Amino acid sequence: MCTGIRFTSTSGSMYFGRNLDWTQGYGERVVVTPPAAEVPAAFERPSDLDSAHAHTVIGMGIVAGGVPLYFDCGNDAGLAVAGLNFPQSARYAAHACSQPDAVNVAAYEFPFWIARNFSSLDEVRRALSKTTVVAKPVSSDLPVANLHWIVADATGSIVVECLEDGLKVWENDVDVLTNEPDFGWQRTNLRNYLVLTDAEPATATWDKAQLAPFGSGMGMQGIPGDYSGPARFVKAAFVNSHYPVQESEAANVSRLFRTLGAVAVPMGAARMADGSSEITLYTSCFSAETLTYYHATYDEPGIRAYPLSACDVSGSEPFFAPAA
Numbered sequence: 233m234c235t236g237i238r239f240t241s242t243s244g245s246m247y248f249g250r251n252l253d254w255t256q257g258y259g260e261r262v263v264v265t266p267p268a269a270e271v272p273a274a275f276e277r278p279s280d281l282d283s284a285h286a287h288t289v290i291g292m293g294i295v296a297g298g299v300p301l302y303f304d305c306g307n308d309a310g311l312a313v314a315g316l317n318f319p320q321s322a323r324y325a326a327h328a329c330s331q332p333d334a335v336n337v338a339a340y341e342f343p344f345w346i347a348r349n350f351s352s353l354d355e356v357r358r359a360l361s362k363t364t365v366v367a368k369p370v371s372s373d374l375p376v377a378n379l380h381w382i383v384a385d386a387t388g389s390i391v392v393e394c395l396e397d398g399l400k401v402w403e404n405d406v407d408v409l410t411n412e413p414d415f416g417w418q419r420t421n422l423r424n425y426l427v428l429t430d431a432e433p434a435t436a437t438w439d440k441a442q443l444a445p446f447g448s449g450m451g452m453q454g455i456p457g458d459y460s461g462p463a464r465f466v467k468a469a470f471v472n473s474h475y476p477v478q479e480s481e482a483a484n485v486s487r488l489f490r491t492l493g494a495v496a497v498p499m500g501a502a503r504m505a506d507g508s509s510e511i512t513l514y515t516s517c518f519s520a521e522t523l524t525y526y527h528a529t530y531d532e533p534g535i536r537a538y539p540l541s542a543c544d545v546s547g548s549e550p551f552f553a554p555a556a
């Protein structure tokens with residue numbers, strides 16, 4: 233399980249974050265990739281930006297053979313992206329597309345490709361119309377991960393899914409992504425919950441009986457509380473869309489962590505077929521206002537800040553960011 237969300241502050245700055253729910257980590261850390269970094273691409277892409285125009289990228293990931301493998305990341309233009317498990321439905325192309333204007337991207341490099349090359353969601357939408365996501369592994373040790381992605385900026389978010397009938401870009405008006413099934417199903421399913429309300433219900437009259445509410449929060453009765461993809465989608469969409477818009481950086485970071493906390497997975501509740509427990513290994517938040525990546529883990533829930541402004545990005549290799 234994983235959940236990603238996005239929202240904006242009173243001044244319109246974007247905050248973007250995700251829970252990474254899994255049984256074990258991969259040694260991930262906060263990785264910064266400077267614009268001049270020479271990162272080997274999976275395919276020749278004449279349209280990739282040169283270092284004079286590339287963005288600085290910060291996010292959670294590992295580095296394999298000089299390639300930053302981001303689980304989620306943001307860039308210095310305020311664009312962010314996260315990959316979430318989509319194991320039953322993801323269908324990447326088996327081979328690169330050979331048409332002259334095709335842009336081939338390996339699944340493992342998708343978040344980095346987005347964050348390095350684009351400044352806005354509009355640019356991403358345009359580029360995706362000729363993009364093929366290819367099932368090419370980064371190495372023999374790391375198999376292809378079947379994912380879908382949420383991409384966001386100050387104007388909104390989209391979901392990118394590689395389905396049986398090709399690459400699909402969904403406009404995401406609830407700014408949430410979880411796991412299976414596909415985004416279209418999840419968005420339609422929200423209509424099952426349209427009677428939910430954040431208001432305290434009025435006392436009901438049933439013939440001679442007066443039924444008073446036990447207290448606030450009862451308007452959410454019926455919202456699913458399990459940890460499946462559909463349940464987390466509904467809960468995260470409700471909380472994200474009802475949370476009052478906040479002004480300060482601190483209040484927006486709290487909003488991000490509190491909202492994702494509402495769908496965080498504790499140990500023992502969600503076991504895999506092999507008996508291992510899926511837990512929320514980390515929660516991250518990218519602030520496009522201050523270009524800071526925030527991060528908290530299951531065992532160390534205190535939030536650490538990694539401001540891009542504290543990093544020397546003049547180098548030519550990805551590096552691990554120092555905490556503030």
Ligand SMILES: C[C@H](CCC(=O)NCCS(=O)(=O)O)[C@H]1CC[C@H]2[C@@H]3[C@H](O)C[C@@H]4C[C@H](O)CC[C@]4(C)[C@H]3C[C@H](O)[C@]12C
Nearest residue numbers: 233234253254301303315316317340374375376377411
């Ligand atoms: C397991 C992670 C997704 C977590 C998630 O969505 N859980 C939901 C579980 S469930 O469906 O609801 O059961 C994904 C997100 C990003 C993935 C990683 C990134 O894609 C980067 C590389 C890519 C390589 O191909 C594989 C290793 C890897 C390091 C990936 C391992 C793993 O698949 C990650 C960490």
